[in-house]
Amino acid sequence: LKKDDGQLRVMYREAPNGTPFHTLLAEGYVNGPIDV
Structure with missing residues (x-):
């Protein structure tokens, strides 16, 4: 990573x-970043 x-x-x-x-993971991250 x-x-x-x-x-x-x-x-x-x-x-x-x-x-x-x-796509699914990216969308989820963009909508609500967990690590950022």
């Missing part, structure tokens, strides 16, 4: 390429 550009980067890096997981 690497925080480069923000919470979006963290979640995007977490989920693999082509998975609808990154």
Whole structure:
């Protein structure tokens, strides 16, 4: 897990390429950041 550009980067890096997981996680983080 690497925080480069923000919470979006963290979640995007977490989920693999082509998975609808990154979108859900990213949206949730953007709506309500937990680590930030």
